[in-house]
Amino acid sequence: MNTPAEPPSHLLSIAVSTPAHSALGDLLSYASAAPLPPGTLVRVPLGSREVLGVVWDAPPDGGAPLPEGVAPRAIAGVLEGLAPLDAPWRRLVQFAARYYQRSVGEVALAALPPQLRELGPEQLARRLRRAPAPSSPATAAPEVVPSPEQAHAMAAIEAGPGPFLLFGSTGSGKTEVYLHCIARALAADPAAQALVLVPEINLTPQLEARVRARFAPLYGEAAVVSLHSGMTGPQRLRSWLAAHAGQARIVLGTRMAVFASLPGLALIVVDEEHDPSYKQQEGARYHARDLALWRGHDQGARVILGSATPSLESWHASSPATPGDARSGRYQRLSMPSRIGAGELPQVRIVDMGQQPRGSAFSPPLLAAITERVQRGEQCLVLLNRRGFAPVLHCHACGWKSDCPHCSAHQVFHKSDRTLRCHHCGATSRVPRACPSCGNLDITPIGRGTEQLEEQLGSLLRNVVVGPQGRAARVARIDADTTRAKGALEEQLAHVHAGEVDVLVGTQMVAKGHDFRRITLVAAVQPDGALFSSDFRAPERLFALLLQAAGRAGRDAHYVAAQGSPPEMWIQTWHPDHPVYAALRRHDWPSFADQQLAERAGAGMPPFAWQALVRADASTQEAAQGFLTAACEAARAAGLPGGEQVHLYPPVPLAVQRVANVERAQMLLESGSRTALQRFLAAWQPLLHAERARHRGLRRWLIDVDPQAI
Structure with missing residues (x-):
């Protein structure tokens, strides 16, 4: 005789990803035959679907009672073999949901790998059986001798609780400080883990290679994992499981990695902490830097924020404590103003475009400087933060413009494939042979994009001979259009590092974080648009972008000394006397930041509101x-x-x-x-x-x- 199954008797609060603004509340009640600890992953029915849920801590007041006559639905299964998500992780999710005004379930489930959300108990069990065994470490990597400034920063971080703002000029060796602090944290505790955040995916492989070179010999290849949206579903799940199990000692990732399950978290590094990419723009609009600070405080982990151009919020928080201002004096500021190897910062040259021939993309002085550098075999970087050939096509006869039919914006002209593309909704159409409005055959591009600069530079430098080898100058472009294919960015960067590119044209994606050893000249062609933006943060971001771009020049002091001419940053502007450019010429971020903070204090803007x-x-x-x-x-x-x-x-x-x-x-x-x-x-x-x-x-x-x- 079969014994009837025991009916579910335990009521559980479970976080599920409920539909946006469904007003269903933070947690839903389900029944279980056995008690389950908070943090357990379960499959539960939700409407007609079965979804992943996280068993949550019961509300202190027991929660709202179920309506009379309503019985809770039973959970469908438990994902066994996976340790429950710990209390610090749940507190992080709870805080993020409360602060950013979202539901707990939405934040919790979005923080988990997409593939994990789709797996059932049997599928997860098979995946866990296939998990690779930890690799054995080899010999230790050689220690790097720090500079005096690096040594002072390292000692201060070891001595204090933080948080720390590592304010170091471009090329000052901030990454080496990060690596040293990671090494100390992992050596102090065999279960310790470190989280390193970078703002963009294209910076992750470069940093990962350096981290692996330092720590894989000590802890094995499996000790270093990445987490970012550019990975496949299985790759992200594998990295997440390794971090959750404590096998991964170091996790590198973009903003999403701030929610990684790290039971042994001892250190958090936020590189380029000023970057707006740390702010999520869809769903729960969290700021990864701010959550990293909260998480470090909650779990007792040290937090290091690093930047050559800190956000004004972090700059103010690291200023001396001021009575009546609770936001000041909260971080410890550590300065590293010198470049490694006695390298000098680039000289900033301002070109007044009002004094140059009209209609030219490159002023004669800048073109002459680029030509001279290329002839000597040096590399140049040209920055324009606008992709495509031209922002708009225009008919002078009737005034027609290439407006997007679905957006209040123009479709951008891309000459390479003769298309008009909207960079907001993605609508694409062929370039018309004549004006769609009046039939005029003479429709012209207005404005410039990186594609046009690449074409013009290729024409202007076509007769330039490079170095003793006597080859023709080569121009390349790196932006979102040229790096769509998987591995395209890594391949193009490899060409630049190998010296196969003489002039690199690109958007902001090549202006920060990259260690180009042979670039000695950087030029910003049209930076003025941000000077008069309605966004009060625009001057701060423009200064940061230009200073970061300038930092790509002259990073190898020995190479620059051998070439015999100092690195340069050229800025073509119609407003040469603007305070942004005056401060940039002096590489004076502190004065610029203090001036901006004084303006914001007077206007009652963040960080004073x-x-x-x-x-x-x-x-x-x-x-x-x-x-x-x-x-x-x-x-x-x-x-x-x-x-x-x-x-x-x-x-x-x-x-x-x-x-x-x-x-x-x-x-x-x-x-x-x-x-x-x-x-x-x-x-x-x-x-x-x-x-x-x-x-x-x-x-x-x-x-x-x-x-x-x-």
Whole structure:
């Protein structure tokens, strides 16, 4: 006789990725035949689907009771063989969800590898059986002798709790400080782990190679793993499992890696901490640098922020403590102003384009400087942060422009394949033979992109002979268009490092982090656009981009000395007297940062205030702004907690207000109290849900806390 199965008797709180703004709450209740510890991964039914969930800590008050007559659904299975996600990881997710105004389940499940979210218990068991055994270490790598500045920074980091802001000029050897601190942390505890964050995928392979060279001989090849969106599903799962099990001692990754499960976390490094790429722009809009700081404090791990151009938030936090300013004096600032090997920073030369021939992409002095460098066998980098051949095609007869039919933006002209592409929605069309409006055959490109600069430089340098070998000059381009294929970026960078490229044209993706040993001249062709942006952070970002780009020149002091001429940074501008360029000429980030902070303090802007954006996407601009206006009125009528300290600005369209036939509007909230802003946003959520039901044209809304672009 068969014994009937025991009915589920334990009620569990489980985090699942509920539909966005579903108002279902943070955690859902499910029944289980046996108690399961928090952090256990389970499969649960959700509607008609079966999804991954994380058993969560029971609410202190026991949670809201189930409605009368409603029985909880039973879990479908447990992913056994995998240790539960520990309490520090759950606290990190809980904090991120609360601070960035998202659900716990949304943040928790987004933090897990996509392939793990699809695996059932049997599939995971098979995957775990295939996991590679840890490799055995070999002989230790030789120690690198630090410079005096590096040694001072290393000693300070070992002596204090941090957080630390490592403010080092480009080429000062910040990476070596990171590696030394990682080595000390791993040697001190056999279970210790280190997390190293970089802003972009293209910087990960370069740093990974250097980290492997240092630590694989000590701990084995499996001790170093990467985590970023450029990896395949199986690769990401393999790295995540290694980190979760403690086999991976060092995890390198982009912003998503801040949520990696690291039970032995002892050190966090955030390289290029100023970079806006650390801010997530979809879903839960977290800032990885800020979460790294919170996680380090929560788990007792040291945190090192590194940059040659720190964010103004970090710069202010590392300034001497000031009475009445709780944000100052929180970090310890460590300065490394000198380049390794006594290398000198590039001389900054400003070219007034008002004094140059009209219509020329390259001024005669800059072209002469590039030609001279190339003839000697040196390399040059030309920076233009705009891809394509030209931003727009234009008909002078009737005024037609290559507007995107789905966005309030132009389609960019790409000459290589004769297409017009929208860089917002991806819509692509063939270049018309004549003006679609009036039939004029003379439609012309307006403005310049990297593709056009590559073509013009190839023509201007076609007769230039390079070095004693007497070959023709070679021009290459690296941007998002030339690096789409897998491995394309690594291949092109290898050509540059091998000296097979004389002039490299590129966007910001080649302006930071790369160690080009033979580049001695960097030129910024059209940087002025950011000077007059509506975003108050634009000057800070422009200065950082140009200073980082300048840092690509003259990194090898011995090579520069052998060539006999100092490295240079050329800037072509219509505003040569602008304070940004004046400070850049002196390589004076501290003065520029202090001046910007004084302006922001006077205007009550971050880091002296806290902001949030509420954005609405709708079928019409009227519907988007109508929702935001109604939500604002509802908040005022309700007298929400903290509301007296929160200022709500009127809703306005986004700079690009229509994308993929969706109209977008936003409303800015600002407060001198972070606590008041958070209380207000949390209490506002139910009203936003209610208003959504009353606005039929609304497609979605979201809250962006600490926005990085306004």
